[in-house]
Amino acid sequence: MSIAASFEVEYLQYLDESGKLLTEDAPAFARDVRALVEAYKLMCFTRVFDGKAIALQRTGKLGTYASCLGMEATYVAIGSALAEDDVFAPFYRDYGAQFQRGVKPREVLLYWGGDERGNDFSGPAHDFAWSVPIATQCLHAAGSALAFRIRKEPRVALATVGDGGTSKGDFYAAINAGGAFTLPLVIVIVNNQYAISIPRAHQTAAKTLAQKGIAAGIESIQVDGNDLVAMRVALDHAIKRARHGHGASLVEAVTYRLSDHTTADDARRYRSEDEVKAAWEKEPISRLRAYLQGMNAWTDDEEKDWLAECTIRVDEEIDAYLATRPQPLSAMFDHTCADLPLDLERQRAAALAAAKG
Amino acid sequence: MSIAASFEVEYLQYLDESGKLLTEDAPAFARDVRALVEAYKLMCFTRVFDGKAIALQRTGKLGTYASCLGMEATYVAIGSALAEDDVFAPFYRDYGAQFQRGVKPREVLLYWGGDERGNDFSGPAHDFAWSVPIATQCLHAAGSALAFRIRKEPRVALATVGDGGTSKGDFYAAINAGGAFTLPLVIVIVNNQYAISIPRAHQTAAKTLAQKGIAAGIESIQVDGNDLVAMRVALDHAIKRARHGHGASLVEAVTYRLSDHTTADDARRYRSEDEVKAAWEKEPISRLRAYLQGMNAWTDDEEKDWLAECTIRVDEEIDAYLATRPQPLSAMFDHTCADLPLDLERQRAAALAAAKG
C-alpha cells in the first residue's frame, strides 16, 4: 500500500461576519478602498433591484423571477474580476456580475418579462445569455475557452453554476475538459445551499464542492462567497492563471440564498426560519459596510444617499421596462435562422394573417 | 487561508511483475492457494477463449469482437469477489467476470455474432446485459443498489467502466448518487490506458482515475489491475463495506489493453510497439503463474494439461455457437413489449409475408 496522490482543498476568507479582517497580512485588494466602495455600491444596487423585481412580479408585471438575495458579493466579485474581453456564461441569477459588465436592469426585466430582447443586452456582445438548463452553460464557457486557446487570444471564459448544478454531467464534463485541454476557464460554484428544496448535503456526499475539481485535476478552492475580498482574491488568482495559460480552475463560493428559489417557490416548505435567520448574520452587504466604515471609507450619509439613488435608478429602469413596446408577432419567426426557408416564410405569413383575424 | 478538506488516494499492489510478494504481511487471500489456482485457471481459460474469438472474427464467423487481453486479472477478481445474488453491470469486455458468474462462452459469441439470445445468458438472471453506450451501465448499477437499499436486501451492485468512460456524465452521476444515497455500489474503473485511440492522459488531467471518487465523497482506491491478489483484496473490502451499509466505493484497476480496441481497430495507428512490449512485461497471467509456482502450487504439467483442456472446452463452445439455429424473423418483433399492440401485430404479419416473398 502506497500513496498514489494526495490533495488539500483550501478555504479562503478574509472578512469575518462582523466585517473585521481575520488576518494581519491581508492582500492588497483589501486596502483598495476605491475598488471596495465601487463593489459595495454595486452590491447595494443589486439588492435594491432585486427587491423591486420581486415586487414587480407580485403585482403581475413580471413573470417568474429568480432572486439573488444574499449572493451579491459573489456576483459582484465575478463582474469586477473579469475583463470586458473575457466571456461570461451565467446561469440565471447573476445580475450583480452582469450589471458590472454593462447589462441594464431593464434588460434583466425584459427577459423575465417574457421578451427575448432582454438577451440582446448591453453587456459585452460575446457574453452568453441566461441559461436555464442547469449546468449546460459550463460547457459553453469551456468551448469558448477552447476557441481562445485555438486562436491564441489572452481571454478567459468564466461560467457560474449552482450547488445543485454540480451534480450534472455537464458540470463535470466542463471541468474535465478544462483540465484535459488546459483551458483558460474558471468555473464558479455559487453554493447557496439549496437547489430549490434540495439542501446541499443531499446533492452529494462530497464534504466540499470545491473538491470536485480534484476529479478533473484542476486547481480548486473553497471561498467564503459572502466575503467580497476573499472572492476577488480567489478570482483574480484563477483568472490570472487562466489568462497566462496555466489552465482551468474551480472556485466554490459558499453563500446562502436568503430568498425563495424563485417567485414561484415558497421556501418555508423546506427550511426553517431559524436557519434563514442564522444565514442573515453572515450576509455580505452589512459585512462589507462594516469593514468600509471601520476604515472610514463609507459614512451613514453616503449610505443613505446611495440607497436613495439606487431607488431612483432602478425605478427609471423599471419605467423603461414597462414602457418597452411589445415585439411584433413576426419576431417569433425572424430570428429562427439567418434566412427564413420557404416553409417558415409561409408559416410566418399565415400567422400574421391569423393574427389579423 | 485554512484547509477545508484533505485526501489521499492509496495504491494497492502485492505481487510485483515477476510474481514476488512485495510485502511480508500479505493478506490472507495471498495464501489461499485453492482460490488462487481457481482464479488462475479462469484467467487462462479467458485468454484461450479470447484468442479463439478473435480468430473466429477473422474468418468471418463472428462480428466485431472486443478482446480482454491483458485485463484477465481484473475481471476474474470481480467475478470471484461477487456473490451470485449481487448484480453485475458489465460493459463489453468483461468475460472473465461473467464466466465466473455462469455466462457461457457460446453466449458471448452469440452476442457478438449478432444474436440477442446471447444476452439471455446462463449467468444470474438479474445480471445486466452487455452495455455498449459508454458508462450508462454505471447508473444501472446505482439504480439496482438503490432497489436493494429500499428493499433492505444485503446485496451489492457492481459496474465496470473503462478509463474513457470516466469522462462521461453517467459515470460521474453514478458515483455521486452512490455517495449521496449511501448505496451498496462498487464501480470498478478498468483503466486499460486507452479509449480506442485516446490515451489515458488525454481523457483527464486527473493524476489518478481513483481520485474522481473524491468528487462524490466516496471511498476510492487505485489498484494494480494486473495483480489478482491486490484486486481481490480491494474488491473484498469494497463489497463488504457496501453490503454492510457503509456505502459506495470506487476502485481503479490499472491495467493495459494488449489487444486492439476491437477487431475493427488497428492499434498500431496510435501507439508504439515498444509501449506494448513494455506492457507485456506486466501482464497478469505470467505474474500469477510465477507466484503460484513459487509456492509450488502449480506445475508445468498442470499448465500444459489445463491449456489443452481450455482449448477443448472453448472449441466445444464454438461448435455450440456455430450450431445454434438462427432466430426466426418473428423474434425481432416478439420481445418489443409484453403484448404486441395491433400496429406491431400487423407489421409482424407483413414482415413474415414479405420474407416468404
Place this chain on the structure above:
Amino acid sequence: MAQINLIEGITMALAHEMARDPSVVVLGEDVGVNGGVFRATVGLQQKFGAERVIDTPLDEAMIAGLAVGLAVQGMKPVAEAQFEGFMYPMIDQIASHAARMRTRTRGRLTCPAVFRAPWGGGIHAPEHHSEAIEALFTNIAGLRVVIASSPGRAYGLLLAAIRDPDPVIFFEPKRIYRQYKEEVADDGEALPLDVCFVLRDGSDVTLVTWGAQVKETLEAADMLAAEGIGAEVIDVATLKPLDFDTIHESVKKTHRCVIVHEAPYTGGFGGEIAARLVEHALYDLHAPVERVAGYDVPMPLYRLEMNYLPSVARIVAAAKRSLQAS
C-alpha cells in the same frame, strides 16, 4: 367521489398505486419534502416515506438511469422530469436502455418504468419550461407515449402506465393542470393504453388532438356547433401505439380531418396521423387533411407564446376550410 383537477388526478393515481404495490417508487428533483414544483407529489413522502419518494440530486440523466436500474431489479419507478424541457438528458437512457431492455435480452430483463413530465406552454413560464416534445419519443421503438387531458384520464392513464410491464413516457399538459375539476373515483380502475377517446360526436368533421389542445379543440367544436357544424373530437391520449382505427372510423363518417397539436408543425406527431389517413383512408377523405400546429420556431418566451399555440380561431378556420374544400 372527489372533485379533482388534472394534477390531483396524477397525485391520486400515484398514491393509489403506491399503496397497492410496494414496488412503486417515485423519484425526481423536489418530489419529496417539497411535494413537487407543481405539487404533483404533495403528501406522498409523508405517506410512504423517504425511501419510496426520493428526492434526487440534480441530474436528469441520472434520474433516468437510476429508474432503469430500479425497474430492471423489480421496482416500478415513476421518474419525474421537472419540466419536459429537461427531459433531453433522459433520452439516452430511455432510448438506449429502457426501450430495448426486453428485446435486447429476449425477455430476460424488463423495464417497467414511467417517465413523467409536465408538458407544453401557456403558463407564462420561463424559457425551456414550455416545450412539447412528444415527437422526440414517438419514433423510438419500444416505448409507449401517453398524454393525459382530463382529471379522470390523468388518473386512469397514469395507473395504466405504472402497471404496464414496459416503459411509458407520460406527459401532463401543465396549462390545464387546474383548468377544471370533475368527479373521479379513486377506484384503481386503469384506462387502456391503446385507445383514442372520442370526446364528442359529430358527423361533419373530425378534430384530432391531445394534451392541452383538447381544451381549444372542444371550444372550437362548440363554436362550430353554433354554426350548425358537427365536429367529432378525438383525444388521442396514447400516441404510441396509435389507435388509428378509432380515427379512421370517425373519418369514414365525416370525411374530413383536422389535426391539432402544439409541437412544431414539421416532424410533429400530427404528420403520423395524417400519413395514416393518406395510406388507409384516402378514399374516405373529401378534403385535404389540415394540421393546426405550433410553428417551426423555438417556443417563444411568454409574451408571444399565445401567438404560437394553436388557437380556437385557427382550429375553427381549418375546420371550415376543410368543409369548403371540394
Place this chain on the structure above:
Amino acid sequence: MAQINLIEGITMALAHEMARDPSVVVLGEDVGVNGGVFRATVGLQQKFGAERVIDTPLDEAMIAGLAVGLAVQGMKPVAEAQFEGFMYPMIDQIASHAARMRTRTRGRLTCPAVFRAPWGGGIHAPEHHSEAIEALFTNIAGLRVVIASSPGRAYGLLLAAIRDPDPVIFFEPKRIYRQYKEEVADDGEALPLDVCFVLRDGSDVTLVTWGAQVKETLEAADMLAAEGIGAEVIDVATLKPLDFDTIHESVKKTHRCVIVHEAPYTGGFGGEIAARLVEHALYDLHAPVERVAGYDVPMPLYRLEMNYLPSVARIVAAAKRSLQAS
C-alpha cells in the same frame, strides 16, 4: 478530378473547408491521431494540426456543448458523434442551445455548428451502431437536418452545412460509405441545403427516400423499369427545411408516391412527407401513399438487420400496390 467514394467526399469537404476557412475545427472521439473510426477525418490532423483537429475526452454531451461554445465565439466546429446511436446525449445541447441561440438573443449570438454522425444499419455492427434517428431532430425548430447519399452530394452538402450560419445535423449513411466511387471535383462548390434531388425521371410513380435507401430505391426503379414502369426517384437530402415543392411536382405527374426510409415507421419522417401530400396534393393522388420503412422495433442485432431494413422487394411491391390502386 478524383474518383472518390462517399466517405472520401466527407474527408475532401472537411479538408477543403479547413484550408479555406481558419475558423473551421473538427472535434470528436478518435478524429485526430486515429483519423476517425471510419477514417472520415484521416490525414486532417497531420494537415491542420492538433489545435484544429481535436481528439476529445469521451463524452458526447461535452462534445456538443464545446461545439456550442466554440460556435458562439466565432469558430465553425464540425463535431462528430462516432455513431448516430451515441448522439442522444448531444440532444440537450443541440435542442436547448444550438437550435435557439439566434432566436433567444434576437440575433446577437449565433451557432454555426455542424453535428455529423455515421447513420443507419447494414454493416454488421454491434448494438447501438445502426440506428436511424433523424426523426428525433426534425421536430426541433431551429435545425437543418441533412443526409447525404452519394460521394458528390456528401461533398457539396457538407460544404454547405459548414458554411451555413446556423446549426446543421449532418448524417452519413455508413452502409454506402464505400458503395461506389464517382468523379467529384474538389472545387469548393456547395450544394443548396433546401432542395430535394431528382435522381431519376419517371412518370408512373414517385419514390421518395434519403440516405442509404437511395441505393435500394434506385435498384427498385431499375426493376420496375424492366417491367415498363417509370419510377421517379427523389433523394430528399435536406429533410428540414423540406423542399416539398419538388416532391409535389413529381406527384402531380405520377399521381403515386412511395416513401422509403429505414427509421421505424411510426413517427418517422416519412409521415411528414405523406402528411404534406394529404394536405397539399390530395387531388393529385390516384392511390394511397405507401411507406416502406423500418418496423416499430428496436434495430435488431445484425443477424436480423437485413430483415428490418427496407428491401428492394418491399419497395417494388409497394410501388406495384400503388399502381394497382384505383
